[in-house]
């Protein structure tokens with residue numbers, strides 16, 4: 001799995017829970033994955049299809065999201081497609097049901113609509129998982145309930161043995177249980193990760209809906225634009241969207257808009273421009289919510305309080321998904337808190353209405369908080385932040401003014417108590433402020449002794465105090481049907497009982513922004529103080545020239561992406577570009593060592609990237625292979641890129657000559673004393689099969705006899721291949737077969753098919769124990785064959801599986817059959833042999849193959865001087881050049897000055 005992670009994603013380690021979930025899915029267990037936004041949940045459904053070799057179905061709520069994911073996966077060499085209303089390629093449906101894709105995305109509607117025959121056809125070739133992304137949409141208790149999600153349970157009966165996987169970033173226990181029961185999950189493995197997005201800074205500001213607030217916002221955004229990063233501004237109304245957009249454009253900032261009333265085409269265009277970095281700011285309503293998967297959004301601003309903390313977490317979670325420091329600001333006005341009626345709209349049940357009011361109330365608390373915002377957010381999702389402060393939110397880093405507010409708190413609490421918990425905040429505040437409203441007069445509240453005693457402060461001031469008292473536990477807010485009521489908590493009652501109208505014990509409370517603005521007439525920005533800046537490149541250790549290089553490389557990535565028609569982030573992440581700018585690798589091997597560089601990137605753009613690095617570094621007077629590369633090189637593993645059309649290497653040719661021309665057996669060749677060290681018989685068999693497939697003559701009967709392959713075995717293997725439905729991995733095929741059939745047998749069977757050999761002819765007369773009676777020279781490709789009957793459609797063409805086909809047999813037998821193996825695992829599998837220098841009577845010449853062959857025997861690797869010493873027949877410089885060459889071609893890598901095989 002680690003090798004798949006590096007090969008396709010370029011990452012060197014799994015994040016928490018990823019590996020466990022992947023293993024469970026591969027073992028066919030249902031899973032519920034509840035992990036933070038941007039924590040890497042997608043990987044949990046992306047790796048199993050690569051490991052198992054069958055399709056993974058992923059239900060996703062938005063087409064734009066699916067399209068972006070397909071785009072990114074394709075840039076990783078993963079076969080992915082989507083089925084949905086906007087799919088224009090008619091062949092996708094047919095290809096999909098024949099299992100052509102690793103990952104197939106579908107809208108929930110599509111998943112419920114596709115025919116039974118689609119599923120049964122696909123089931124025949126194999127479905128390794130059925131994932132429901134944004135699974136909270138299935139629950140009425142979730143913040144984005146979607147009716148179509150509710151229908152997905154129908155598929156449980158259609159796909160009884162396929163593991164169902166629910167993934168969400170926001171799920172309370174109630175929602176979690178709802179997902180499990182709605183998807184009819186059986187004993188699911190539940191992975192609940194932390195919700196803490198440590199790289200995100202959280203801050204809140206109050207604003208008025210005037211132009212001055214918009215101007216302030218534009219100024220804030222322009223700072224980010226200067227550093228070429230992306231910002232999303234979420235607005236609650238279309239008017240706000242348009243007003244902000246206009247101001248941004250006037251300020252010369254490249255921005256686009258996105259809201260539900262725009263036509264599909266216009267929305268798609270805005271979306272495209274944003275994800276391809278053609279513009280820097282997206283001003284949107286929450287219609288742009290889940291649909292954005294851009295990893296390098298550095299700032300998310302909510303212009304207006306969101307309707308729940310769940311949606312706030314989800315939307316602000318679009319920020320910094322690549323793990324780099326990013327900021328989330330929320331601007332609110334008091335009027336936002338009175339929008340419950342608007343959100344309730346047509347909701348039918350009392351439960352739904354209550355859920356809406358409670359959600360809005362939690363969001364309001366968040367806005368008015370004077371304590372750590374992260375702690376509050378995490379607490380809302382049932383997680384406890386052990387430290388009192390996170391030091392990465394406005395409340396933790398701004399030193400707020402505090403003062404004794406005992407008298408005001410006493411008045412407010414006493415007034416609320418006299419209202420006996422029947423009202424929300426408006427009534428007690430009106431009473432204190434001496435309002436002549438009908439409500440106050442009808443209730444005869446103007447007769448209360450507290451009436452009018454709080455005239456000195458505005459209604460907003462009192463509400464700010466009320467929220468401070470709620471935060472500190474003196475007051476409580478409750479929802480009755482859709483109405484909020486406020487009452488005094490036991491802690492508040494205790495305080496009141498210790499106070500009298502003439503004396504109140506001191507009660508020191510933080511002065512909130514709203515209070516500051518009113519009391520001291522001080523502007524909020526000066527109160528807000530100096531906020532922690534996002535870390536700069538300089539603070540990350542970049543020199544001026546390296547900083548320049550970073551920006552130039554971003555530009556180059558942009559050009560590359562434009563050329564390919566993809567988003568820059570799909571080529572590689574900003575973090576990877578940073579590492580490249582710092583390390584400036586000069587070889588492919590060094591480039592591969594960088595986290596985030598995957599095999600596809602190397603194969604398709606590796607040379608261009610290296611040339612660009614060299615060119616720009618020279619321009620900036622920066623040396624290549626800088627310090628940091630040593631660090632990364634020692635901590636990252638690199639993997640070979642399977643070469644598609646390699647000629648037969650000398651070692652393989654020599655083996656073929658010995659077997660075919662000299663008549664030596666596989667066993668004799670393996671243990672030939674003339675060899676510097678013995679090799680495994682399976683490896684020799686592998687060499688011979690490769691030779692046969694390269695067009696060298698091959699006596700198949702003799703070969704099958706030597707490896708012990710009989711006709712019965714052949715037909716068992718054929719059956720197993722048909723059952724598994726793929727030859728991409730040999731392990732599932734092996735699992736279907738009896739113990740006596742080994743990987744060499746399977747491999748031979750596949751090679752024979754590839755060469756068009758008829759098993760009945762080659763193996764006739766070979767019963768389980770009997771030896772074949774005659775030898776037939778059957779070859780393929782280059783030379784004419786005496787026996788060349790095609791076994792039509794017996795097994796897929798081996799050439800398509802050259803990665804697996806080109807691995808030595810011993811690795812197939814003992815490993816989990818990764819396409820590209822994890823070098824850390826290999827030492828345990830290889831048999832260590834001692835240096836047989838004493839047996840070597842001649843001076844050995846170095847060739848690429850001889851070095852590779854020799855290295856196979858050294859689990860722990862060898863130093864360059866060991867290699868030079870061993871191949872004493874060649875010049876030192878020549879050996880060293882060969883070693884560099886092999887490193888650059890990803891056959892070997894260097895770790896702690898020791899060379900090992902990939």
Ligand SMILES: Nc1ncnc2c1ncn2[C@@H]1O[C@H](COP(=O)(O)OP(=O)(O)OP(=O)(O)O)[C@@H](O)[C@H]1O
Pocket residue numbers: 011012013014015018035036037038039040041042043168169293295317318321322
């Ligand atoms: N093991 C890993 N190492 C490094 N980066 C990773 C790893 N796993 C995932 N990532 C990267 O983290 C980013 C976020 O991952 P992903 O999109 O899967 O998040 P998510 O949990 O699905 O978020 P959301 O709930 O917001 O959709 C992606 O850029 C992804 O490539």
